[in-house]
Amino acid sequence: MEKDIIVISDLHLSEGIEKDTGKISRNEDFFFDNEFSKFIDYLITQKDKSWNLIINGDFFDFLQVIITDKNKPTKKNKHYELKIDDKVFKLRESEREFGLGTNEEKSILKMRVIAEGHREFFKALYRFLIKGNTLSIIKGNHDVELHWDGVKEEFKNQVVISSLDTEKKDIENIRNIKIMLKDENIENIEKKIIFYPWIYYDSGIYIEHGNQYEKGNSFEYFLQPTLPKPKENEIYLPLGSFFTRYLFNKIEAITPFADNIKPVTNYIVWILRNKLFYLWKIIDKYVFLLVNVLKKTRNFTEEQMKKIKDTHEKKLHKLSQILNLEKSKLMEIDNMKEIPILKSKSRVLIIMCKELFFGFIFFILTGLLFYYFWLYLKPLRQLLIFLILTLIYFLPSIINSFIKPFKKYYLRDKAKSIYDCLGEKVKYIVFGHLHDPDIFKISKDCYYYNTSTWTTVFNEEEQMIRERVQFPFLHIPTNKKPKLLCWNNNTGEPELLKLFEE
Numbered sequence: 171m172e173k174d175i176i177v178i179s180d181l182h183l184s185e186g187i188e189k190d191t192g193k194i195s196r197n198e199d200f201f202f203d204n205e206f207s208k209f210i211d212y213l214i215t216q217k218d219k220s221w222n223l224i225i226n227g228d229f230f231d232f233l234q235v236i237i238t239d240k241n242k243p244t245k246k247n248k249h250y251e252l253k254i255d256d257k258v259f260k261l262r263e264s265e266r267e268f269g270l271g272t273n274e275e276k277s278i279l280k281m282r283v284i285a286e287g288h289r290e291f292f293k294a295l296y297r298f299l300i301k302g303n304t305l306s307i308i309k310g311n312h313d314v315e316l317h318w319d320g321v322k323e324e325f326k327n328q329v330v331i332s333s334l335d336t337e338k339k340d341i342e343n344i345r346n347i348k349i350m351l352k353d354e355n356i357e358n359i360e361k362k363i364i365f366y367p368w369i370y371y372d373s374g375i376y377i378e379h380g381n382q383y384e385k386g387n388s389f390e391y392f393l394q395p396t397l398p399k400p401k402e403n404e405i406y407l408p409l410g411s412f413f414t415r416y417l418f419n420k421i422e423a424i425t426p427f428a429d430n431i432k433p434v435t436n437y438i439v440w441i442l443r444n445k446l447f448y449l450w451k452i453i454d455k456y457v458f459l460l461v462n463v464l465k466k467t468r469n470f471t472e473e474q475m476k477k478i479k480d481t482h483e484k485k486l487h488k489l490s491q492i493l494n495l496e497k498s499k500l501m502e503i504d505n506m507k508e509i510p511i512l513k514s515k516s517r518v519l520i521i522m523c524k525e526l527f528f529g530f531i532f533f534i535l536t537g538l539l540f541y542y543f544w545l546y547l548k549p550l551r552q553l554l555i556f557l558i559l560t561l562i563y564f565l566p567s568i569i570n571s572f573i574k575p576f577k578k579y580y581l582r583d584k585a586k587s588i589y590d591c592l593g594e595k596v597k598y599i600v601f602g603h604l605h606d607p608d609i610f611k612i613s614k615d616c617y618y619y620n621t622s623t624w625t626t627v628f629n630e631e632e633q634m635i636r637e638r639v640q641f642p643f644l645h646i647p648t649n650k651k652p653k654l655l656c657w658n659n660n661t662g663e664p665e666l667l668k669l670f671e672e
């Protein structure tokens with residue numbers, strides 16, 4: 171039976187619920203295990219239907235897994251030790267504060283923590299897969315750790331482990347369980363889970379996450395996203411990831427949905443426009459971020475990057491065969507990516523200081539205004555103070571009119587370029603990453619969709635979380651036009667996603 175496709179994206183599963191206390195991690199953005207579970211059960215119970223669920227990037231948010239209090243690492247001289255599964259992980263002080271590094275071993279550990287914090291979600295996946303449906307997972311910028319084979323393995327194992335109803339899932343048991351299940355379920359399930367390192371392309375349907383088209387979150391070599399030697403065991407993170415690690419994770423209380431600002435490099439401008447009075451609280455953290463990013467940025471030479479480039483190209487070649495897409499076309503799409511900001515120190519400095527500059531200009535201007543009026547216009551002081559306060563109150567909207575708005579629809583333009591490259595055989599182009607749902611007609615018979623996010627949506631204009639959390643998904647039936655729908659958890663039925671005309 172041919173499968174209907176369901177595309178969802180940007181779930182950002184992180185540490186989730188702590189088993190002992192039932193509390194949710196501070197950095198968690200996904201609170202909807204139950205809703206997802208109900209959605210999956212709806213899919214399973216549809217008669218004569220078989221599904222391919224495609225999770226289009228940022229399924230997991232490895233960057234927001236900190237693992238500190240949960241597993242209580244012990245201090246040993248200059249580092250910390252974290253003992254899990256007979257393995258001892260050595261953590262640097264900074265890893266304890268900002269999150270574990272990105273090597274394979276630590277990424278596996280993070281995968282396990284995510285699964286433990288979202289058991290209901292994983293259980294639902296198991297129910298889905300055991301019915302013969304397929305799960306396709308496309309890599310994004312918050313789960314680029316899916317590059318590691320060990321992480322993919324761990325994900326598969328965690329899905330199987332979740333099927334067990336036993337509460338005692340201590341590590342010793344898990345090993346035995348895996349051995350025990352080996353012949354029965356693991357292999358069946360494993361075949362039903364497919365990982366895509368970049369693009370899904372089949373029968374005129376083109377799907378990718380979209381981070382490659384934003385310079386703050388793009389990877390120069392997405393198919394081999396690692397640092398060059400001698401750090402080839404670690405991920406070469408983009409600038410946006412450092413924003414999450416050093417800034418957003420620290421200030422989620424002030425701007426809980428800071429992760430939604432795209433491009434991330436507009437953060438200070440965004441604060442100026444929307445959260446003016448928090449500016450002073452954020453500037454020192456921003457400077458801290460800038461210093462750390464500069465420390466981490468090295469201008470690698472072409473010689474140093476050669477091996478990574480070669481591996482990337484080899485994988486590109488292989489991918490073109492798997493997707494049945496000409497290599498030249500795949501290379502053309504690869505070349506549409508934005509060059510990552512982190513490629514050069516001077517670029518980081520210019521882009522990030524430009525942001526700081528806006529902040530400082532604001533401070534200096536208000537200071538000067540006060541000073542000037544206070545000194546020279548004595549009789550009118552009270553009136554002037556009133557006027558100045560009024561001015562400050564309206565400043566965000568004044569600044570707003572001067573700073574050009576973010577280019578919200580850049581993914582539409584890229585979708586158009588991809589259509590031009592692939593030609594008329596591509597019918598639907600689907601992205602995520604933006605956290606904003608979108609439908610756009612590219613040509614007579616090609617449409618662009620953005621599947622948005624399942625996390626709470628932060629509405630910039632209204633300055634509040636939209637009252638109702640939306641669970642958007644794209645349904646692509648076989649041989650019928652796709653529909654951008656929304657899971658309604660109250661009625662237990664999908665409904666049309668409400669999108670306004672521009």
Ligand SMILES: [Mn+2]
Pocket residue numbers: 227228310311312379381603604
């Ligand atoms: Mn993303």
